[in-house]
Amino acid sequence: MRRGALSVADRIPTDGGGALRHNPFGALDGAVLPLAPAPSRTAGEAPAPRSRGRVDVTREVAGRAGKTVTVAGGFAGIGLAEKQRLLSRIRAACGCGGTVKEGRIEIQGDQREAVCRILSEAGFRPVLAGG
DSSP states (O other), rough: OOOOOOOGGOOOOOOOOSSSSSSTTTGGGOOOOOOOOOOOTTTTTTOOOOOOOOOEEEEEOTTTTOOOOOEEEEOOOOOOHHHHHHHHHHHHHHHHOOEEEETTTEEEESSSHHHHHHHHTTTOOEOOOOO
């Protein structure tokens, strides 16, 4: 027999036969456990929206060859993956292109109202800043 190879007697059966020797959850079968507390709100009521912070929404033209760009910046506490998800929702709603640069979401065109609406739905507090 090769070194490190298991013999037939040393192998663990995988056919599902035999009961477990020790079941850590076996004692819970007969135990009377307390019920979970009832939720404090009604079933049809939506949870209160949690503010995720202020986001500045601006319109920029300078340095872009006269093209208008809507910029959402000042996100606090979210990573690149969530900014990418927000970007895809905004691009789908506006029907235009956009990107994430330097932690800011840039959308082609003057789309401030749509960007503010989507950011509000995501729990942010958008503020129109600048011109």
